[in-house]
Amino acid sequence: MLELRRLRLLRELSIRGTIAEVADSLRYSPSSVSQQLSQLEAEAGVPLLRRTGRTLKLTAQAQLLVAHTETLLEAMEQAEADLAGTMSTVAGTVRLAVFQTAMLALMPPVLRELREKYPELRVEMSQQEPADALQETSSRSFDLVVAEQYSGHSAPHYASLDRRMLTHDPIRLALPARGAAGNEDFDRVTLLEHAATLPWVVEPDGAASRHWALQACRLAGFEPDLRYETADLQAHVELVQTGNAVAMLPDLVLRSNHSALRTVDLPGTPARTIFTAMRHSSTKSPGIQAVRNMLHAQPGMSDADDSVILATPKDFDTVD
Incomplete structure (x- = not known):
């Protein structure tokens, strides 16, 4: 046997x-x-x-x-x-994998609401890069993943996973507030190409966001000065806010940091896609579905409509 x-x-x-x-x-x-x-x-x-x-x-x-x-x-x-579906309460443990921005901007209210509505449900959350998280969810190390992908850089697909679009997250050029950098070159930027001579902060080599940003700059006619490199997007915000760099940042990153940055819209109004994924074999699990449904029920999130776009945070000084 x-x-x-x-x-x-x-x-x-x-x-x-x-x-x-x-x-x-x-x-x-x-x-x-x-x-x-x-x-x-x-x-x-x-x-x-x-x-x-x-x-x-x-x-x-x-x-x-x-x-x-x-x-x-x-x-x-x-x-x-x-x-589990025959039980009168939603209980058990759900193992959740999320990327950094989702952990900061999406999960705190979701976890609070889950705790209030399903007190017997335990959620264990781990920060993971999307590609790793999708593989680990397919192999059963996690039950549910919140992942991202950039235009032209699809996250890996696994036949065992059911994917649902959560939201589109607009990407903008982030700059320090006017006068904050002590450098008029930052203040004069109203188009992407105006940032050609400024220092940039990007994610490490191999990250989809970095490759996407490089292509956007090259299409605008310049090679960016990649002076700072870190996977921590909170560090990106801090470097921009203090006038040390510019960066291309999604709105959720800016919202989660409560930043008073100036932003410039990019050509074509690009956005990254944020989605959830779980195994097809666990779609009837009350606990996993409770977590997923709570995520999709949050303001600005979408259950099926790909046209939903996150609103621009009101404290951003956006330049058209």
Whole structure:
């Protein structure tokens, strides 16, 4: 008889590639993972792994078991969701992955309302980069993800995940308030191309937002002076606010920092898309759906209409 716990380890190995990563993900020791996989191979009676250099490859028989394991895990999750649906209260634990802006701007009121409406529901939240969060939700490390994607830079798609658009978040050129920088070059900016000679702060190399900003500048006819680099968008706001740089920032970032920055609209009124995703097999889970529905019910969010745009915060000094 094959044991589901060991089958899941094999599935994790097919996703992550190394025993060390499987152990880290499931909080096992590498030796324990190796032992469990060896026992699974003995139970199956056929080779499941073959070593190629320093890496392990799954045999055709192992890949067959992985496919069946996915079906078994989906069935179990559906059974758990159906069982939870018979209860009179929404309870249990929901594991939520969010990116930084969503954690700051979207989640505080959602968590408060969930606590008030569903006191027996526990929400565990972790800040994760969207690409990682989507993979981890597909592999069942999280139950629900709030992710982002920029135009021309789609976040990874997983067949196991149900995606719903949450909102479009306009992106603008952010500058210090007039007179705050002590540099008239900042004050004279009313178009993107006027920022050609100013210092910029961007996210690290590889980030979709950085590549998108670079392309926007190049289309405007200049190569930006990328002087500061950080993944922390709160640091972007602080560097702009103090007159050290300009940046392209989404409205949610500005709203979450309560910043009195000046903004300039960009050509084509670009926006990033924010969406939620959960596994198809967990769509009947009352707890996960409660969290997702609360997110989509927030002011300015959308349940299905892609035309919804976040309003510009009133304290922004926006230049048309």
